[in-house]
Amino acid sequence: MAYPEQDHAPHSFWTRYVWSQDHKVIAVQYTITAIAVGLVALVLSNLMRLQIGFPGRFAFIDANHYYQFVTMHGMIMVIYLLTALFLGGFGNYLIPLMVGARDMVFPFLNMLSYWMYLLAVLVLMGSFFVPGGPTGAGWTLYPPQAILPGTPGSGGGIVLMLVSLAIFIVAATMGGLNYVTTVLQARTRGMTLMRLPLTVWGILVATIMALLAFPALFVSAVMMLFDRLLGTSFFMPAVVSMGQALAYKGGSPILFQHLFWFFGHPEVYIVALPAFGIVSDLISTHARKNIFGYRMMVWAIVIIGVLSFVVWAHHMYVSGMNPWFGFFFATTTLIIAVPTAIKVYNWLLTLWRGDIHLTVPMLFAIGFVSTFVIGGLTGLFLGNVSTDMPLSNTYFVVAHFHMVMGVSPILAIFGGIYHWYPKVTGRLMNDTLGKLHFWVTFVGSYAIYFPMHYLGILGMPRRYYAYDNYAFIPPSAQQLNAFITVAALIVGTFQLVFLYNLARSAFNGLPSGPNPWGSASLEWQTPENPPGHGNWGSALPEVHRWPYDYSVPGTSTDFLPQTSTSPLGCEAKPDRTAP
Amino acid sequence: MNDATTRTDRPDPDAAARLGLWVLLAVITVLFLQFIQAYAVRSGSADWLRLPEPALLRWNTLALLLASVALQSAAMRPHGTIPLWFGGLFGCAFLVGQLLAWQQLRSLGFGVAGNPASSFFYLLTGMHGAHVLGGLLAWGLLMVRVRVRARHGADIAPGARLCARYWHFLLLVWLLLYGVLFLIPPATLQVICGGS
Numbered sequence: 118m119a120y121p122e123q124d125h126a127p128h129s130f131w132t133r134y135v136w137s138q139d140h141k142v143i144a145v146q147y148t149i150t151a152i153a154v155g156l157v158a159l160v161l162s163n164l165m166r167l168q169i170g171f172p173g174r175f176a177f178i179d180a181n182h183y184y185q186f187v188t189m190h191g192m193i194m195v196i197y198l199l200t201a202l203f204l205g206g207f208g209n210y211l212i213p214l215m216v217g218a219r220d221m222v223f224p225f226l227n228m229l230s231y232w233m234y235l236l237a238v239l240v241l242m243g244s245f246f247v248p249g250g251p252t253g254a255g256w257t258l259y260p261p262q263a264i265l266p267g268t269p270g271s272g273g274g275i276v277l278m279l280v281s282l283a284i285f286i287v288a289a290t291m292g293g294l295n296y297v298t299t300v301l302q303a304r305t306r307g308m309t310l311m312r313l314p315l316t317v318w319g320i321l322v323a324t325i326m327a328l329l330a331f332p333a334l335f336v337s338a339v340m341m342l343f344d345r346l347l348g349t350s351f352f353m354p355a356v357v358s359m360g361q362a363l364a365y366k367g368g369s370p371i372l373f374q375h376l377f378w379f380f381g382h383p384e385v386y387i388v389a390l391p392a393f394g395i396v397s398d399l400i401s402t403h404a405r406k407n408i409f410g411y412r413m414m415v416w417a418i419v420i421i422g423v424l425s426f427v428v429w430a431h432h433m434y435v436s437g438m439n440p441w442f443g444f445f446f447a448t449t450t451l452i453i454a455v456p457t458a459i460k461v462y463n464w465l466l467t468l469w470r471g472d473i474h475l476t477v478p479m480l481f482a483i484g485f486v487s488t489f490v491i492g493g494l495t496g497l498f499l500g501n502v503s504t505d506m507p508l509s510n511t512y513f514v515v516a517h518f519h520m521v522m523g524v525s526p527i528l529a530i531f532g533g534i535y536h537w538y539p540k541v542t543g544r545l546m547n548d549t550l551g552k553l554h555f556w557v558t559f560v561g562s563y564a565i566y567f568p569m570h571y572l573g574i575l576g577m578p579r580r581y582y583a584y585d586n587y588a589f590i591p592p593s594a595q596q597l598n599a600f601i602t603v604a605a606l607i608v609g610t611f612q613l614v615f616l617y618n619l620a621r622s623a624f625n626g627l628p629s630g631p632n633p634w635g636s637a638s639l640e641w642q643t644p645e646n647p648p649g650h651g652n653w654g655s656a657l658p659e660v661h662r663w664p665y666d667y668s669v670p671g672t673s674t675d676f677l678p679q680t681s682t683s684p685l686g687c688e689a690k691p692d693r694t695a696p
Numbered sequence: 697m698n699d700a701t702t703r704t705d706r707p708d709p710d711a712a713a714r715l716g717l718w719v720l721l722a723v724i725t726v727l728f729l730q731f732i733q734a735y736a737v738r739s740g741s742a743d744w745l746r747l748p749e750p751a752l753l754r755w756n757t758l759a760l761l762l763a764s765v766a767l768q769s770a771a772m773r774p775h776g777t778i779p780l781w782f783g784g785l786f787g788c789a790f791l792v793g794q795l796l797a798w799q800q801l802r803s804l805g806f807g808v809a810g811n812p813a814s815s816f817f818y819l820l821t822g823m824h825g826a827h828v829l830g831g832l833l834a835w836g837l838l839m840v841r842v843r844v845r846a847r848h849g850a851d852i853a854p855g856a857r858l859c860a861r862y863w864h865f866l867l868l869v870w871l872l873l874y875g876v877l878f879l880i881p882p883a884t885l886q887v888i889c890g891g892s
Contacts, residue, residue, distance in 0.1 A: 222712040290723055294716050302712045328719065332727035336734060343819060348809035351738060351819075367743035367812060372734055379730075 127650065138224035139650055140209045143231050145541065147205030148534075150231075152616075154238050155198035161190040163609045170602025172583050180582040181269040184253030187580065188270075189245075191256030192278070195384065196285060197238055199526050203391040204289065204327065205234060207533055208296050208320045210541065214640035215317050217305025217658050219651045221295040230295070233288035240281040247273030255580065257377060260352040260370050264345040266359060276345060279338040286331045286338075296324045305639075307660035311415070312679070314638045314664045315408065318415050319394025322422040323387045329426070330383035337376040344368070374436055378429035385522050386425040390418055392529035393460055396482045398664075399532050400464055402636045403479035404471030405675055407665035407687055409463045417456035424453045434502050435509045443502040450500035454493070461490060472668065472675075476634070477551035481532030484559045485525050492521025495570065510580075513573025516566045524562045531558070531615070538619075539633050540640060543647050544626030550618040554611060561608035568597045637676045638664035662686050710854045717858050721865050724827060728869055731823065732876055735816050736889035739882035745811040749878045750800040756793035757874065760828075762786040764867045767860035771853060777842055780856060783863065784835045787828060794825050820873050824866070831862050 127133035134142060165186045168178045178186075209227070213220055221227045244251040253269030254262060262268050264275055300313070300321045313321075340351040344365070352373040353365035401408040408414060430438060430446040464486050473479065495517040498504045508514060531554070538546050572594055577584070584590055631646040644654040658680045666677040666686040677686050738744070763786035770779035798818065806814040838855045876885060 222709075223716060290720075293723075294719050297719050298712055298716045302708070302715055328723045329726050332723060333730050335727060336730040339823075340734065340819065343808070343815065347815075349815035349819075350743075350809075350812060351734070351815065364809070367741045369738060369741065372737050375737075376730065376734065 136228065138220070138228045140213050140221045140224070140227060141541070141648065143227055144206050144208075144210035146231050147201055147209060147234065150235055150238060151198050151202040151206060154193055154242070155202075156612075156616075157242070158190045158193035158198060159609050159612060161186040161193075163606055165190065166602040166605040168582065170599040170605075172585075181250075181253060183582045184255070185251050185269050185274075188253050188256055188258075189241075189251050193241070194523065195256065195388070196282070197241065199388040199522075199530075200289065200327070200384070201234060201285075202530055203388055203526070204296065204320065204324060205231065205292055207316070207391060207395065207530075207537075208292070208324065210537065211316055211640060212296055212299050212320065213303070214540075214643065214648065214652060215314050215638060215664075216300055216303060217308050217639050217653070217660060218299055218303035219653060219657070222298045222303050223295050226291050227295050230288050230291035233284055233291065237281045237285035237288060240277055240284060244270070244274045244277035244281070247277065250274055252278045257374075257381070258341070259377075260341060260344065260368075260373050261354060261356050261365070264341065264353075265356065265363075276342065279342045279345075282338045283335060283342075286335045289327055289331055293324045293328045296320060297328070305657045305660060308639070308679075311412070312660060312663045314394070315397040315411070315414055315418070316391070316394035318418050319390040319392070319397075322418050323390040326383045326390070326422050326425065327387050330380045330387065332380075333376050334380035337373055337380070340376075341373065371433075371436060374433050375430070378432045379426075381432060382429040383422075383425045385518075386421055388522060388526045390422065392485065392526045393418060395529045395533045395536075396464065396485045397460075397467075398638065399478045399482035399536055400467050400486075401665050401667065402536075402634050402638075403474045403476050403482070404468050405474070405635075405667045406467055406471035407663075407667055409466035409469075410459070411663065411665065413459055414463055417459045420456045421453060424449060424456070428453065431500055431505070434505045440502075447500055447502050451497065454497065457493060461486065461493075476535075477546070477548060477555060478532045478536035478634075480552065480555045480559075481528045481535065484555065485528040485532065488520050488528060488559075488562065489525040492517055492519075492525060496521060507576075508573060510578050511573035511575075512569040512577050512579050515579050516569035516573060519566050519569075520562075524566065528559070531555070534619070536634065537640075538622065538626075539629030539646075541647055542623050542626065543629055544622050544624075545629045545633060546618050546622040546626060550614055554615045554618065557611040557614075558608055561604050561611070564604035565601050565608065568601055572597060635674075635676050637666050637678050639679045642678050642680050662688050713854070713858060717861060721862070724865070724869070728820075728823070728872070731820055732872070732885075733889050735820070735876060736882070736885045738812050738816070740886050741812065743812060744882060745813050747801075747806065747813045747817055747877065748804060750797040752793055752797040752800060753874065753878075756790050756797060757870065759786045759790040759793055760863075760867050760870055763790060764860070764863045767856065767863045771857040771860040777852075780835075780839065780842065783859070784832065784839065787832050787835065787863070791825055791828055791832075794821055797821070817877055820877065824870055824873055827869070828866055831859070831866060834862065835859055 127137060127139070133139075137143060137146075164178060165183060167175050168183050209221070212218075241251075249270050249272040251270045252258070252263065252274040254264075254271075254275060258275070258278070264271055268275075270278075300317060304313075340349075343349040344351050344353050348364060350365045350368035352370055353363075353368040354370060355366040356363045397408055397414060428446055428450045430442060431450045434443055434446075468483075495513070499508060499514060499517055535546055535551055538544070573579075575590065575594060577590055577594055584595070629646075631643075632641040634641075639658060639660065642658060643652055660679045661682050662677060662679055664679050666679075666681075668675050669677055669683075669686050671685050672683060677683050763783050766779045766786060767783035770776070770783060773779065798821070801814065801817065806817075808815055808818045838852065838859055841855060842852055880888075
C-alpha cells in the first residue's frame with residue numbers, strides 16, 4: 118500500500134502497455150475500454166430507436182429485447198462509459214500532469230483499479246450470453262420487478278448486472294483513493310489548491326462525491342443480490358407472481374429507491390463536474406482569455422457537490438411522499454440552479470471579447486454550454502413537484518436527461534479528447550474530420566432530443582415498446598419518431614468518423630509540437646511530449662502562477678505558462694492607479 | 697497562496713498512505729451508515745422480529761478489542777514483532793468466532809431468509825467480516841515485509857500504525873453494529889435515523 122519504489126520504469130512490452138503502473142498508460146487503457154463498451158451502448162440505442170421509429174418492421178426486436186436494450190444502454194452509458202472515462206480516463210491522465218507529480222501516489226492500486234474495471238465490464242458483457250440474456254429491468258433496477266420472472270433477464274442477467282456494479286464500485290474506490298490523495302499530497306512546489314486548473318477541481322470534487330455516493334449503490338446491489346439469491350425480503354414485499362404467492366414478505370421497494378437515488382443523483386454531478394472543469398479550461402485556452410471568476414467557479418463546484426446529496430428524492434415524486442418532503446426536495450433542487458447558473462455566466466463572460474479560436478475542442482466546449490443550458494432549463498419543470506407529476510413518465514424526461522447528462526458530458530469528453538490528444542500521442546487529430554464530427558453530432562443531437570420535448574408534453578409515455586391503440590397520440594407523433602430515429606442513426610454512424618480519426622491520427626496525424634494550443638497549464642510544460650515515465654525528467658517543475666494567464670498585458674507571448682517566473686500576470690500586485 | 701502547503705520533489709510516502717487510509721475509512725463509514733439506515737427503515741415494518749443474542753458475540757468483541765490493543769502496542773514499539781503476531785491472531789479468532797456465532801444462530805432456527813432481523817444480522821456481520829478479512833490481508837502483507845526488512849533493519853512502525861488505526865476503526869464499526877443489532881430498540885433507531 119505504501120508508496121512504491123520510484124524507479125519502476127517498465128522494460129518489456131507487457132510491463133509497459135499491459136500490466137503498467139504508469140498513470141498515462143492506465144488512463145489510455147481506461148479510455149479505450151470505456152469507448153469500446155460505449156460503442157456497444159450506442160448500437161443498443163440505435164436498435165431501440167429502430168423499434169420506436171419503425172415499430173414492428175424489425176422482427177428480431179421483440180418487447181423483451183427492447184427492454185434489455187433500454188436497460189443496458191442506460192447503465193453502460195452512465196456508469197461504464199461516462200464515469201469511467203471522466204475519472205479513470207481524464208482523471209488518471211491529467212491529475213499527475215496538472216499538479217506536477219511523477220505519478221499517482223499508489224501506482225499499484227491504480228493498476229488494480231483498471232483491471233477491476235475491466236472485470237466489471239466483462240461480467241456485464243457476459244450477461245448478454247447467459248440464458249435469458251441481460252436484465253431488462255430498466256437502468257434503475259427497481260424491485261420487485263427487477264428480480265421477478267416476467268422481467269427479461271431475471272435469471273442470470275440481473276445477478277451479473279449487480280455483481281458487475283459491485284466490482285465497478287470497488288474499482289472506482291481504488292481509483293478514487295488515488296485521485297484524492299494525489300491532488301492533496303503530491304502537488305509540486307508552488308502548486309497551491311487555488312492554482313489548480315478547474316479540470317482538476319471538477320475531477321477532485323466528483324471523485325469525493327463518487328467515494329461517498331457509490332456505497333449507497335453498493336448497499337442496494339448487495340441487498341438485492343441477497344433478495345434474489347438467498348430469499349431475503351429486504352426490498353421485496355409479499356408478491357403474487359404469475360398466479361403464485363412467493364415467499365417474500367414485508368420488504369420495502371421504496372427503500373431501494375431511496376438508496377438508489379442517494380447514489381443516482383450525485384452520479385449526475387459526478388459526470389457533470391469533470392465536464393464543467395474541462396469545458397472551463399477549453400474555453401479559457403481557446404479564447405485566449407483568463408477564466409472569469411476563478412474562485413467563484415471553484416466554490417460553485419464545491420457547492421454543487423454538497424447540494425447534490427440533498428436532492429435525490431426529486432426522482433421519486435411519482436412514488437408518493439409527504440408533501441413537505443416534496444417541498445423540501447423541490448427547494449433544494451431549484452437552489453442548485455444558482456451555482457450552476459454562475460458557471461454558465463462565467464463561461465459566457467470568459468468568451469466575451471475573447472480572442473475566440475473556433476478549433477474543434479472549442480466548438481465542442483461551446484456546444485456543451487448550449488446543450489447544458491437547454492437541458493438545465495427543462496430541469497426547472499421537472500424539479501417542481503406539480504409540473505413533474507404529469508411529465509415524469511413521458512418523453513420530456515428522456516429529452517431532459519439526455520440533453521443535460523448524456524449529450525453535454527459526451528460533448529465535453531469529445532472536446533477534451535481533441536484537446537489533449539496531442540499530449541497523449543504527440544500528434545493532432547484531423548481538423549476537417551473533427552469539424553465534421555462536431556457539426557453532425559451537435560446538430561444531430563438537437564434533431565434527436567428537441568422533438569422529444571414536444572412528444573413529452575403531448576403525453577407520450579416513455580419506456581413503451583409500442584404505441585398501438587393510444588387514441589390520444591396523433592399520427593404526426595409517429596412521423597416525428599421516425600424522424601428522430603433517422604437522426605439517431607446518422608449521429609450514431611458518424612461516430613465512426615471520430616473513431617477513424619482517433620485511430621488514424623495516432624500514426625498519421627500532423628506532429629503537434631509540445632504545446633499546440635499555447636496552453637498555460639502545467640501539463641503542457643513537460644520536458645518531453647508525450648511525457649516519458651516519471652513525467653518531469655530530472656527535476657519537478659516549480660509553479661509561480663495560476664493556469665489562466667492568457668493575453669497578459671506587457672508580455673511578448675500571449676500566455677505565461679504556470680512555470681514562468683515573469684512578474685506580470687494575474688497574481689502580480691499591479692499599480693492600482695493604472696486603468 | 698501559501699507556499700508552505702506545497703510539497704517538495706517526492707511526496708512523503710507515509711503521509712500519502714495515512715491520508716489514503718483516512719479517505720478509505722470515510723468511504724467504509726458511509727457504507728455502514730447506509731446499511732444501518734436501511735436497517736432502521738426496514739425495522740419499522742410489521743414483520744420485524746427481535747433476534748436472540750448469540751452468547752459468543754461478547755467473546756468475539758473481546759477478541760477484536762485485544763487485536764486492537766495488540767496492534768496499537770506494536771505500533772508504539774518499532775522493533776518487537778510479537779504484539780504484531782498477536783494482533784493478527786486475535787483478528788483471526790474474531791472471524792472464527794463470528795462464523796461460530798452464525799452457526800449458533802442457525803441452529804436456533806434463524807436462517808438468512810427467515811425474517812428481516814436475521815437477514816440483517818448475516819448481512820451486517822458478513823460485511824464487517826469482509827472488512828476484517830481485508831485488514832488481515834493487509835496485516836499479512838505487513839508480516840511479509842517484516843520478514844524481508846528484518847534483514848535490512850528497516851522501520852515497520854508506519855505500516856503497523858496504519859494497521860492499528862484500521863483495526864481501531866473496525867472495532868468501532870463492530871461496536872456500532874452490535875449496538876444497532878442488539879442494544880438499541882428499533883423505535884429509538886428510527887427516531888435517530890428519521891425512518892418511518
